[in-house]
Amino acid sequence: MSRPDWIALDWGTTHLRGWGMTASGSVIEERHSEDGMGRLGPDGFEPALRALCGDWLEGGPVPVIACGMVGARQGWAEAAYARVPCAPLSTPFTRAPGDLEVAIIPGLSQSEPADVMRGEETQVAGFLALNPGWDGVLCMPGSHSKWAHLSAGEVVSFRSFMTGELFSALSNHSVLRHSVGGTDWDDAAFDDAVSETLSRPERLAAGLFGIRAAGLLHGQGSGTARARLSGLLIGAELAAAKPYWLGQQIGVIGAGPLARLYVRALAAQGAPAAQANATAVTLAGLTAAWKLRSQT
Amino acid sequence: MSRPDWIALDWGTTHLRGWGMTASGSVIEERHSEDGMGRLGPDGFEPALRALCGDWLEGGPVPVIACGMVGARQGWAEAAYARVPCAPLSTPFTRAPGDLEVAIIPGLSQSEPADVMRGEETQVAGFLALNPGWDGVLCMPGSHSKWAHLSAGEVVSFRSFMTGELFSALSNHSVLRHSVGGTDWDDAAFDDAVSETLSRPERLAAGLFGIRAAGLLHGQGSGTARARLSGLLIGAELAAAKPYWLGQQIGVIGAGPLARLYVRALAAQGAPAAQANATAVTLAGLTAAWKLRSQT
Known part of the structure; x- marks a missing residue:
């Protein structure tokens, strides 16, 4: 393969993804590893990067653009936060040692x-x-779901919700672990649960225990239980994020099952949302950053 | 010591407590072990009981009265639930094999x-x-907090909240584990957090992530973080349980720090609650059960 003009990195807590890129922003090759920020000490980042794409780095300097937790205080180099309202990409970027x-x-x-x-x-x-020129609200589902209000090319405000991490902690480390195993799914139960906490968000903690009780008393299956757990949590998030999405143009980042659940839940509220592939937008963002850096 | 007339057992998921009792309901001796239901197979209960108080069981039959998860499907013998509305003690009790x-x-x-x-x-x-003759609402804080509406000696209805388990799962298995370590405490932060989710329960998931963000941005200390986590969860529970406690006579079971937090939070809402020692009420309940069994 030809040597990339630059390297794009999405370096999160649990993963490292790298793309060899052409100057025009096309992908030559994609690679990934489990060398997330969470398992690396301060001296571990450069070796992890060389392990993933050392061959791309041979024979002269190749610019690398990285986003994610690699810029956290526990990361390779702390990239101080830019404060909203501001454009999503704030220069200068931070140079790693x-x-x-x-x-x-x-x-x-x-x-x-x-x-x-x-x-x-x-x-x-x-x-x-x-x-x-897009104005509206972006929803980015995940461990810490984000809702961002965009206007005139700036992030005006945003809010994070621990929905994904709550789902994981409750599924694995609470009494609900007995109820939600397996891979079955129940769309109707999800819809009902979303509706419950969206209209009555205070019912979340009781609704969670009710999943266990319904299994004991009524033989509720694991697919229904898992769909209810997901629905109760996403409904509560939508209730809290309502000032963000109500009456707004909505984009949901992600093409997988989780993003589809958000789109489904919003649609049930009469709020149509467009979906965008997460990898595609991440790469487009890294490319925009690369161009911005080339200009400055 | 003298041989007990009967034995009282509080046998939960993680612990076993036993009391040697006199016929008149006085405690001769208390013992406890870690042989909770959660670590015992079907054949493990009798040996666990003999390990704790085998000497009390020598020389003739001694009646034993047990409450708790020992009666669950995974326990020693399944004691089928009595359905509310009903008196709290429903006979016949289940005989262990x-x-x-x-x-x-x-x-x-x-x-x-x-x-x-x-x-x-x-x-x-x-x-x-x-x-x-007490009528009103009992709050029993814990992993799965319970609120029970009592009238004319019966449990009319009740509701469970996963508040304690949420606190534990979030403290140990979410990004908040970085924020809430140690033993410091901040009463004012607790009060503020209770007030936030009690009036706006939909803010829970965002408020949880905000604990992490406030640590990163404003250097919020672990005592404030832990008090906020507790307050957000208890406030959300009080919001959901409001139909139970509003305008009612309230009793909180427990004399420890957790029960005091509930009393403090209720007091801030103008709802005075009486506290009752959990061990005392458990023993009184087991004694009432023993008398009931003796009569039937």
Whole structure:
């Protein structure tokens, strides 16, 4: 393969994905490893990068653009947050220590209510690059789901919800682990649960225990239980995020099952949402960052 | 010591507590072990009981009264739930297999909304034995907090909340584990957090992530973080349980720090709650069960 003109990195807590890129923003090759920020010490980042794509780095400096938790305080180099309202990509990027030419995109912060993001700002930038002039609200489902209000190319405000991490913690480390195993799914149960907590969000904690009780008393199956757990949590998130999405143009980042659940739940509220592929917007955001860096 | 007339057992998921009792309901001696239901197979219960108080069981049959998860499907013998509305102690009790004379108190169930309790029904019975004629609402904080509406000696309805288990799962298995370590505490932060989710329960999931963000951005300390986590969860529970406690006579079972937090949070809402010692009400309930069994 030809040597890339630059390297794009999405470097999160649990994973590292790298793309060898052409100057025009096309992908030559994609690679990934499990060398996420969470398992690396300060001296582990350069070896992890060389392990993934050392051959791309031979024979002269190749610019590297990275986003995600690699820029956290426990990461390779802390990239101080840019404070909203601001454009999703804030220069200057942070240079990682060492001989490689690695630029890390800073995350965004919000003072009140206190909130932070790292990595999602690059998705926002990519979405805007692919949809110039787009105003509205972006939903980015995940461990810490983000809702961002975009206007005139800036992130005006945003809010994070621990929905994904709650689902994981409850599925694996609570009494519900006995109820939600397997891979079955029940769409109707999901819809009902979303509706319950969206209209009565205070019912979340009781609804969670009710999943266990319904299994004991009524033989509720694991597919229904898992769909109810997901629905109760997403419904509560939608209730809290309502000031964001109500009456707004909505984009959901992600093409997988989780993003589809958000789109389904929003549609049931009469709020149509467009879906965008997460990898595509991440790459578009890293490409936008690379162009921005080339200009400065 | 003298041989007990009967033995009282509180046999939960993680612990076994036994009391050697006199016929008049006085404690001769208390013992406990870690042989909770969760670590015992079907054949493990009798040896666990003999390991704790084999000497009390020598020289003739000694009646044993047990409450808690020992009566679950995975316990020593399944004690079918009694369905509310009903008195907290429903006879007949379930006889455990084997030679020992062990009677297990059944838990309570509610069909709609689906809910169950095992062990708390004995606390309710004990509270009523110590406070004859009491009508009102009992709050029993814990991994699965219970609120029970009592009238004319019966449990009319009840509701469980996964508050304690959410606190534990989030403290140990989410990004908040970085924020809430140690033993510091911040009363004002607790009060503020209770007030937030009590008035706006939909803010829970965002408020949880905000604990992490406030640590990163504003250097919020672990005592404030832990108090906020507790307050957000208890506030959301109080919001959901409001139909139970509003305008009612309230009793909180427990004398420890957790029960005090519930009393503090209720007091801030102008709802004074009486506290009752959990061990005392459990023993009073087991004693009431022993008398009931002696009569039948």
